[in-house]
Amino acid sequence: VRFxxxxxxxRGETRVQYTDWSRHKHHGHARDLTFVAPVNASIGxxxxxxxxxxxxxxxxxxxxxIDTSQVMADIPYGDYFRVESRWEVSPxxxxxxxxxxxxxxxxxxxxAWVGLRIPFHRNTMLRKVIEQGASEESRKSVAN
Numbered sequence: 772v773r774f775x776x777x778x779x780x781x782r783g784e785t786r787v788q789y790t791d792w793s794r795h796k797h798h799g800h801a802r803d804l805t806f807v808a809p810v811n812a813s814i815g816x817x818x819x820x821x822x823x824x825x826x827x828x829x830x831x832x833x834x835x836x837i838d839t840s841q842v843m844a845d846i847p848y849g850d851y852f853r854v855e856s857r858w859e860v861s862p863x864x865x866x867x868x869x870x871x872x873x874x875x876x877x878x879x880x881x882x883a884w885v886g887l888r889i890p891f892h893r894n895t896m897l898r899k900v901i902e903q904g905a906s907e908e909s910r911k912s913v914a915n
Contacts, residue, residue: 782912783809784821798838799828810846812904819845833862851893854905859884885913 779787787806795801795838804823810816823841830836837858843849870876887909890903 779806795826798826801826808843810843811908812846816845816849819843822883835860847893848897848901851895852889852891852901852905855888855890855908856909857886859886 775789776787779785783889784806787804790803792800792802802825804825806821806823807818808821809818821841821843823839825839827835827837827839835858836859839854839856841854843854861882863881866878866880868878870878887906889905891898895901
């Protein structure tokens with residue numbers, strides 16, 4: 772809970788509300804979030820109401836898959852698209868490293884892959900601008 776709160780705070784998001792996790796017949800478990808996020812665009816409001824659906828599933832081989840789908844209600848063309856992300860986290864794998872002094876150490880390494888897509892429901896001339904802005908904001912979010 773503290774980690775989630777810190778992530779939202781670091782991005783300037785306010786009025787964050789979560790539903791409880793519940794079983795989902797296609798996605799393992801799912802929950803919904805609503806929050807207000809700042810908007811870093813030259814046109815439109817300075818903040819927007821967001822609705823995000825999160826789901827997770829533990830797949831074969833112990834891979835944890837976390838999916839999100841988010842819509843932003845108040846931004847221009849916000850009803851034209853959504854932002855989807857997927858995190859795939861593979862279990863820890865032992866890695867043996869030889870030190871300079873000839874001794875060996877064993878570390879466990881988790882592998883994470885993060886993907887993003889921005890499906891559009893309607894066409895707009897601003898598609899490339901929207902995709903670029905959403906990609907940049909998502910990169911910042913992952914980096915934090």
